[in-house]
Structure formats: structure tokens, C-alpha cells
Amino acid sequence: MAFTDTQQVSPFDIPGQLLAGPGADWRWNNLGYWPGASCYASACQQLALLHADVLSLQSQQRLLELACGYGAGLELWQRAFGITDYHALELRQQCVDHLVNRQGVPAARVSQRSFALCKGTPPWQGWFDAVICVDAAYHAPSVADFADTLTQALAPGGAAAFSTLLKAHSAEPFWHQQLRRMAGIPDASLVTEADLRQTLAARGLEVMSVQYLEHAVFKGFSDWVSQRHDMLDWRQRTSLSWLKVLATARWCRYLSQRPLLRYGLVHAVRVEA
Numbered sequence: 001m002a003f004t005d006t007q008q009v010s011p012f013d014i015p016g017q018l019l020a021g022p023g024a025d026w027r028w029n030n031l032g033y034w035p036g037a038s039c040y041a042s043a044c045q046q047l048a049l050l051h052a053d054v055l056s057l058q059s060q061q062r063l064l065e066l067a068c069g070y071g072a073g074l075e076l077w078q079r080a081f082g083i084t085d086y087h088a089l090e091l092r093q094q095c096v097d098h099l100v101n102r103q104g105v106p107a108a109r110v111s112q113r114s115f116a117l118c119k120g121t122p123p124w125q126g127w128f129d130a131v132i133c134v135d136a137a138y139h140a141p142s143v144a145d146f147a148d149t150l151t152q153a154l155a156p157g158g159a160a161a162f163s164t165l166l167k168a169h170s171a172e173p174f175w176h177q178q179l180r181r182m183a184g185i186p187d188a189s190l191v192t193e194a195d196l197r198q199t200l201a202a203r204g205l206e207v208m209s210v211q212y213l214e215h216a217v218f219k220g221f222s223d224w225v226s227q228r229h230d231m232l233d234w235r236q237r238t239s240l241s242w243l244k245v246l247a248t249a250r251w252c253r254y255l256s257q258r259p260l261l262r263y264g265l266v267h268a269v270r271v272e273a
């Protein structure tokens, strides 16, 4: 087991095994796409697969996965789509260590790095046909940083699929801003669809579609966490990492009832130079 539940919880650590349940793939860590899903791991996989679907992912494509976590997605792209030429990027060192030491991913294929690639010149500049980022783009310092990363990584004509939170038109209450910031979602990464399109377009990326998935995401995650909560013992229920999951689930429940934020799956293409 790679995840150790301690009282030192980084903003992005979640208790994968408690969330997924016994015997399930604990490496997934997203909000999931719930219609038809029987458990957390399958909901997470469904959400990931939607990204591959919008890209029509093909075995010969060169793929970059941003914020790959513990690598359940990376394994999926290889197994289900025959991807062999890939690179992954993840902020948390323990995920990178797991990928290299436990999952056998060649060290050269995974980088411990933040989204903000544009701050340095990556060796893979303009190399990738496809970029996938599942449930993490909203952690970028800003939408502009995230867009720069996509433009830098993609070859002309290449495409990206990413899921992110988008602002609904209503104003955001102050308490909600505080909660969101605590969840590692900076102000500058949360924009409306119109602003997202504009920011991407300014960097040579055309948004082909935005699918809104909030009805299939927020409530399902919240229901799953309630179900798991009832199955845990008191020590697990009161661990800091589980309390964080609970807080996220309550927030998702709130969002499922009041449309403050939307959950968008974005397909964008780098226009030919």
C-alpha cells in the first residue's frame, strides 16, 4: 500500500483505500462519472474514459498525461488504447516514486513537475499529439498557466481533453471562495466558459466542445462517500485525510443542489501554425 494515512496531509493526498473500498483500485483519485457506475474505481475510470473518447485516442499517438496521480489512468491508456509513446507529469513526489518503483514506469517517462511548464523549456516542446488531464486543471495557478502548458506540449493539430471546474454566471459568495481556496483551487484557475475559450484562443488553442457533467459527477461522489463513511470504523472516520474527503463530499452535495460551479470536459485543438 503506497498511501499512508498520517495526520500530515498534503492538500492533494487522499486515503485511496478508504475511498475505493477493499480490493478496489485505490490509485484513482477523481470525482468520478457516476451514471451506471457500481463503485468508486469504476466511476473514476468512466470519467477518464470520457477524456479518451473526446480525443478518439489511438495507439500511435504520443500522449502526455498531466497530473497523473498514482497512474491508474496511465495504465488504462496503455491497456485499453495500446498507447506506447507517453509521458506523465505529477506534482506529488510519492506518486512519481510509486509509478517508477512499484508500477515499473520508466523514470524517463514521468516527471515530478507542476503544470507551469512554461516557466522552463521542456525537452518535449511541441511533441505530443494528445494531452489528457483528468480532474486537475483547476489546480493550476491560473487558466493562462494551464493553457500555456497545453500549447507548449501539443504539436500543431494536436488535441487536449481536460476536465475542470467552471464558474457559473452567479457571483461567488465569500465563504465559498475561502472553501475553494482551501481545496487548492486558485482564483485565477476558475473562470467562465467564455473566459476559458478566450484564454485558450489567445494561445492558439480552439475549443471544439465543452460537455457539462456536473449532474453526473457531484451527487454521485457525495453519495459514494456517505456510503463508505458508514462502513468505516471510528478511527478511519476521524482521520484527518478522511475528514478532508468528507468535506469535499459535502461541498459536492452543495454544488449538486446549487449551481455555483459547473464541471466541464473540454476538448481543445492546437491550431496549425
Ligand SMILES: C[S@@+](CC[C@H](N)C(=O)[O-])C[C@H]1O[C@@H](n2cnc3c(N)ncnc32)[C@H](O)[C@@H]1O
Pocket (backbone or CB within 6 Å): 012, 027, 028, 029, 030, 031, 044, 048, 066, 067, 068, 069, 070, 072, 073, 089, 090, 091, 092, 113, 114, 115, 116, 133, 134, 135, 136, 139, 140, 141
Ligand atoms: C483530483 S487528483 C486527479 C488525479 C488523477 N488525474 C486521477 O484521475 O486519479 C488531482 C491531481 O492533481 C495534482 N496536482 C495538483 N496541483 C498540481 C500542479 N500544480 N501541477 C501538477 N499536478 C498537480 C495532484 O497531485 C493530484 O494528483
